[in-house]
Amino acid sequence: MTEAVEPIRVGVLGARGRMGTEVCRAVNESDDMELVAMIDDGDPLAGAADAGAQVVVDFTTPDTVLGNLRWCIDQGIHAVVGTSGFTADRIEEVRGWLDGKPGVGVVIAPNFAIGAVLMMEFAERAARFFESVEIVEMHHPKKIDAPSGTALRTAQVIAEARAAAGLGPVPDATKEEMAGARGTDVEGVRVHALRATGLVAHQEVLFGTAGETLTLRHDSLDRTSFMPGVLLAVRSVIRRPGLTVGLGPLLG
Numbered sequence: 001m002t003e004a005v006e007p008i009r010v011g012v013l014g015a016r017g018r019m020g021t022e023v024c025r026a027v028n029e030s031d032d033m034e035l036v037a038m039i040d041d042g043d044p045l046a047g048a049a050d051a052g053a054q055v056v057v058d059f060t061t062p063d064t065v066l067g068n069l070r071w072c073i074d075q076g077i078h079a080v081v082g083t084s085g086f087t088a089d090r091i092e093e094v095r096g097w098l099d100g101k102p103g104v105g106v107v108i109a110p111n112f113a114i115g116a117v118l119m120m121e122f123a124e125r126a127a128r129f130f131e132s133v134e135i136v137e138m139h140h141p142k143k144i145d146a147p148s149g150t151a152l153r154t155a156q157v158i159a160e161a162r163a164a165a166g167l168g169p170v171p172d173a174t175k176e177e178m179a180g181a182r183g184t185d186v187e188g189v190r191v192h193a194l195r196a197t198g199l200v201a202h203q204e205v206l207f208g209t210a211g212e213t214l215t216l217r218h219d220s221l222d223r224t225s226f227m228p229g230v231l232l233a234v235r236s237v238i239r240r241p242g243l244t245v246g247l248g249p250l251l252g
């Protein structure tokens with residue numbers, strides 16, 4: 001006789017937001033998870049611990065996510081984090097907190113959509129073959145930060161691949177006559193942020209070299225695109241202590 005498996009007890013932070021609402025729906029619809037806490041701005045985080053959450057999913061704001069994450073780690077609650085704003089310094093800070101809590105797992109993913117994860121992997125692979133590269137991220141106008149976490153992460157992996165290949169700076173003789181005309185410089189990669197009603201989350205990575213260009217484009221047309229990745233991270237994090245950055249390592 002097979003033993004009944006207990007569902008994973010999940011708490012959602014930012015539960016009334018655009019992503020939080022979708023995550024609550026996805027957790028409720030999954031057979032192996034139970035939604036035990038819905039926390040939003042103003043609600044005490046203790047509600048998640050009181051409800052016995054094993055995993056907390058955070059889709060809040062770049063300003064509040066670090067405090068939330070520190071609290072989860074202190075409580076011994078695993079965390080799946082989609083909130084943007086994770087610079088290299090922040091990642092290292094979280095890694096330090098986890099050193100003191102060896103049983104706790106944290107997954108921080110700038111983008112949970114499978115196509116976006118592949119776009120970043122393909123960009124990393126292509127980077128060494130092209131002297132030029134620029135990133136254009138396009139989002140709904142209610143997004144509160146720019147550049148997007150996805151664009152930041154893409155620029156980082158491209159910059160690392162360029163450095164490993166011994167590539168110099170991206171060629172650019174342009175004198176910027178007005179500030180911002182050439183976007184912002186992220187580790188030597190120009191990133192441009194567009195906002196328009198009707199968009200959800202989109203990104204292009206444009207590579208160029210003599211006589212050819214390569215464009216990688218990903219479109220999230222609906223927030224359901226992020227849900228399989230979020231659920232995969234929830235299932236994975238309970239048996240994956242320490243810090244995992246990005247969804248790639250969970251995809252096998």
Ligand SMILES: NC(=O)C1=CN([C@@H]2O[C@H](COP(=O)(O)OP(=O)(O)OC[C@H]3O[C@@H](n4cnc5c(N)ncnc54)[C@H](OP(=O)(O)O)[C@@H]3O)[C@@H](O)[C@H]2O)C=CC1
Pocket residue numbers: 013014015016017018019020039040041042059060061062064081082083084085109110111112113149226
């Ligand atoms: N990794 C990924 O795949 C994805 C990441 N994101 C990221 O997720 C984050 C949220 O995006 P989105 O859902 O669109 O944003 P929303 O503004 O719709 O949602 C954020 C929610 O968090 C709430 N909130 C703010 N502070 C706290 C707090 N301290 N504790 C609990 N809840 C809080 C907000 O409440 P109130 O509005 O009342 O302040 C709001 O309901 C962003 O950083 C975004 O970039 C988005 C999509 C995909």
Ligand SMILES: O=C(O)C1=N[C@H](C(=O)O)C[C@H](O)C1
Pocket residue numbers: 084110111139143144147148149150151200201202
């Ligand atoms: O705010 C959003 O919407 C999104 N945020 C994430 C980011 O900043 O990269 C992921 C996705 O782009 C949607």
